[in-house]
Amino acid sequence: MRPLVLTSRTLQMVMLALWLTLGAGVTGSLSHRAEAAIDAFEFESDEQERRFRQMSNDFRCPMCQNTNLTGSGGGVAEDLRREIYLMIMDGKTDYEIEQFMLERYGDFIFYRPRLMTETLLLWFGPLAFLLLGGWIIAGIIRRARPQVQEKVVLNEEEQERLRTLLDGVKRE
Amino acid sequence: MSRLKLFIPVFVFLALAVLLWRGLYLDPRTLPSVLIDKPLPDFELRTVENASLITKADLPDEPFLLNVWGSYCLPCLQENPILMAAKEAGVLPIVGVNYKDKLNLARLWMDDNGSPFDFSVVDEDGRLGINLGVYGAPETFVVDGNGVIRYKHIGVIDYKAWEQEILPAIAAVKAEATL
Numbered sequence: 150m151r152p153l154v155l156t157s158r159t160l161q162m163v164m165l166a167l168w169l170t171l172g173a174g175v176t177g178s179l180s181h182r183a184e185a186a187i188d189a190f191e192f193e194s195d196e197q198e199r200r201f202r203q204m205s206n207d208f209r210c211p212m213c214q215n216t217n218l219t220g221s222g223g224g225v226a227e228d229l230r231r232e233i234y235l236m237i238m239d240g241k242t243d244y245e246i247e248q249f250m251l252e253r254y255g256d257f258i259f260y261r262p263r264l265m266t267e268t269l270l271l272w273f274g275p276l277a278f279l280l281l282g283g284w285i286i287a288g289i290i291r292r293a294r295p296q297v298q299e300k301v302v303l304n305e306e307e308q309e310r311l312r313t314l315l316d317g318v319k320r321e
Numbered sequence: 322m323s324r325l326k327l328f329i330p331v332f333v334f335l336a337l338a339v340l341l342w343r344g345l346y347l348d349p350r351t352l353p354s355v356l357i358d359k360p361l362p363d364f365e366l367r368t369v370e371n372a373s374l375i376t377k378a379d380l381p382d383e384p385f386l387l388n389v390w391g392s393y394c395l396p397c398l399q400e401n402p403i404l405m406a407a408k409e410a411g412v413l414p415i416v417g418v419n420y421k422d423k424l425n426l427a428r429l430w431m432d433d434n435g436s437p438f439d440f441s442v443v444d445e446d447g448r449l450g451i452n453l454g455v456y457g458a459p460e461t462f463v464v465d466g467n468g469v470i471r472y473k474h475i476g477v478i479d480y481k482a483w484e485q486e487i488l489p490a491i492a493a494v495k496a497e498a499t500l
Contacts, residue, residue: 211454211456212456223457225450225451228421228446228447228448232451252355253355253356253451254456255354255355255454
């Protein structure tokens with residue numbers, strides 16, 4: 150086996166790879182920090198902050214519609230983030246905060262629709278369509294496959310006829 | 322039968338086309354309000370006009386309009402003449418919620434454009450707005466004499482909305498009140 154020689158070129162490539170990975174991480178966390186800094190809330194524990202982040206990500210901004218509360222600069226999103234913060238600091242559970250939102254803004258507020266009768270199609274529709282598609286394709290394949298002939302067993306009489314036929318062919 | 326089967330994709334396509342075509346005309350901005358037939362939330366806020374303290378108990382005990390507005394809100398300016406006309410005709414009391422606004426700007430706006438409101442409460446931090454499920458001005462609620470929300474209109478009130486939605490909603494609530 151050839152020993153690994155660290156030429157300047159390989160070194161360069163390794164450094165580049167390192168920078169790309171670390172660099173991406175650094176900029177990623179920086180932008181995250183910038184996002185959270187808009188409100189500048191003080192938390193007593195990491196767990197509270199984690200819950201705040203989680204919920205701001207999971208609730209939809211009622212005004213901007215296709216953004217969550219974290220990503221929205223809308224006035225109402227700002228207010229709702231403040232309410233979530235206050236409720237967390239007040240010791241409210243996630244469930245209580247969800248109920249607070251639900252009572253005011255309805256199911257729309259959940260970015261991730263809850264599982265209920267009205268959303269069954271939404272949740273399982275794609276799966277149903279996948280299964281339906283699979284079933285149809287299976288049917289098409291089954292039909293397209295050449296029909297396998299069953300083994301034909303001839304009785305004595307038929308065997309005799311076959312022999313005379315073949316003999317006739319040979320004679321010609 | 323097998324002939325008919327050949328047309329299944331066409332039928333599926335037509336069904337989807339109709340469904341999606343209809344979907345184009347749905348307005349995703351008008352969310353169904355979950356607060357219909359619920360009582361108004363409690364609050365204690367000052368008025369824009371003279372800073373007197375108002376609570377839920379001070380609201381009219383007859384059907385009234387609750388209009389969420391702000392001086393920054395162009396559609397609010399747009400619907401102001403309709404509300405002014407309703408006030409002059411004495412259709413019903415109109416209470417304003419000055420939503421996330423600056424008090425001096427709100428007062429200026431009223432001086433410039435006229436106020437259709439019996440009074441307007443100052444909801445500077447938007448908390449009453451949140452409790453009303455508001456997501457931006459203008460929004461208008463028809464409230465009955467018992468303080469229960471009976472109808473909600475989201476966005477600007479134009480003549481069509483006034484004639485075809487708000488007035489019938491008011492009439493229905495009033496008819497009920499006289500029973």
